[in-house]
Amino acid sequence: MxxxxxxxxxxxxxxxxxxxxxxxxxxxxxxxxxxxxxxxxxxxxxxxxxxxxxxxxxxxxxxxxxxxxxxxxxxxxxxEWEKSISTNPFLSSENEGIERMHLTFLKETPKQENIELAEAFERGNDQLSIVGKDVFLLLEGKYSQSKLSNQFFEKKLKVEATTRNWKTVKKLLEIASKN
Known part of the structure; x- marks a missing residue:
């Protein structure tokens, strides 16, 4: 199993x-x-x-x-979870607290033209990086204040999405690794 x-x-x-x-x-x-x-x-x-x-x-x-x-x-x-964590491009950023990081999980890999639409969207100081079925976020403020919501990604990328903060992502890895 x-x-x-x-x-x-x-x-x-x-x-x-x-x-x-x-x-x-x-x-x-x-x-x-x-x-x-x-x-x-x-x-x-x-x-x-x-x-x-x-x-x-x-x-x-x-x-x-x-x-x-x-x-x-x-x-x-x-x-897959471990690979997602190791792929986060924002982990290497200096002075980036985990409270600013989120991971949006996508049901499937989006089409390239949809990725380009999402990346071109004006999002202020919020940063995103789309890698396969993952969207890594580094936000200026709170997730609830960002335009980069599940609904945004579902509309632009045309795939189901759900987001977790980085603390939850890491905790789930910890639990799964013991399992």
């Missing part, structure tokens, strides 16, 4: 689309996954699965059937 990390978008935000992490863990058990661990209430799940095939589809479908709403779901293997 291989270790994976699932990141769910838009649950437990403002009291809407509520899923308790204990219930989410049970749902993952019902899907046949093992060594399941959740992190904070925003839909981060580390788990082991016997296969890597169609995990996003299985999880998304199970949530839809149980809760009656759709949740964008992105799953990465531990190896």
């Amino acid at each position: 291989k270790t994976h990390i699932a990141i769910l978008r838009g649950i437990n935000v403002g009291g809407k689309r509520k899923i308790l992490m204990a219930d989410l863990k049970l749902l993952f058990q019902d899907l046949g996954f093992a060594d399941i661990e959740t992190y904070i209430q925003s839909g981060n799940v580390v788990f082991k699965a016997p296969t890597s095939d169609k995990l996003e589809h299985l999880i998304k479908k199970a949530i839809q059937e149980k809760y009656g709403f759709e949740v964008p779901t992105i799953v990465r293997s531990l190896n």
